[in-house]
Ligand SMILES: [Zn+2]
């Protein structure tokens with residue numbers, strides 16, 4: 001039986017995915033919290049975690065652990081992620097699991113019992129580009145990432161969520177927030193999961209995850225940039 005891990009207290013409300021608002025954006029060249037005439041250039045200066053989202057991804061994990069069909073693959077190791085956003089006055093709720101398998105790990109039945117906006121969650125399962133070319137920002141604009149990002153093709157849940165949001169090609173008038181939480185699922189017989197645990201915190205089965213992997217930390221800043229190309233700082 002996997003050991004259960006006590007939840008960390010919700011003191012870390014400012015966990016970030018993909019750096020800080022004070023970082024310089026690699027896509028447009030502006031500091032992410034720069035304002036122009038009192039208005040932020042970036043609609044999403046940073047992506048934070050939230051206690052509500054940790055509750056949702058924790059519930060999904062609990063449902064997965066009780067899913068007998070997953071016992072067929074007790075060595076399963078994958079990332080789970082959830083995202084909430086309010087854009088143009090509308091709210092969006094997405095979930096995703098890492099990997100390139102045709103069938104995502106998380107199925108609609110694994111959403112049972114979610115108390116935070118039940119019934120509103122939809123799966124994001126976009127194809128993650130195989131290299132640094134041909135990505136999509138959350139605003140639905142094409143972008144290339146810089147060369148040399150190790151693991152640039154990695155099909156993490158975080159980038160699936162952001163690509164999924166971009167694929168919706170939303171009307172981009174105003175952004176109130178984009179928040180995300182991630183967690184690693186480690187099956188009871190998983191071997192070689194040490195790399196996941198290194199990325200995602202304590203060496204405990206199904207541990208809470210706080211931070212994105214290095215590849216995500218490098219990719220997320222490009223994907224959350226919603227500055228129109230004609231504003232870009234010339235290099
Ligand atoms: Zn930018």
Ligand SMILES: [Zn+2]
Nearest residue numbers: 156212213216
């Ligand atoms: Zn990652």
